[in-house]
Amino acid sequence: MITDIAQKPVLNTKDINKNADININRKSSETKETSKTPQNERELKIQKIKEMIEKGEYKINLDATARKIAEELL
16 A cells, blocks of 8 residues: 555555455345345245145135236236
């Protein structure tokens, strides 16, 4: 690290790039973790609903489903 006349630390380009790379890698890791969680939760919910349908515990209301699809399209 280089210091100026007032003895304040001044980062050179190498240090700035290194710090930027560290921050980018940290943010990338955080983003990967947060993006994994909702997908896994969604897959678990889907699997649970599939099991309930197979057991006959979950009924699909076709009229309501068709209405919802139509509303989303409009």
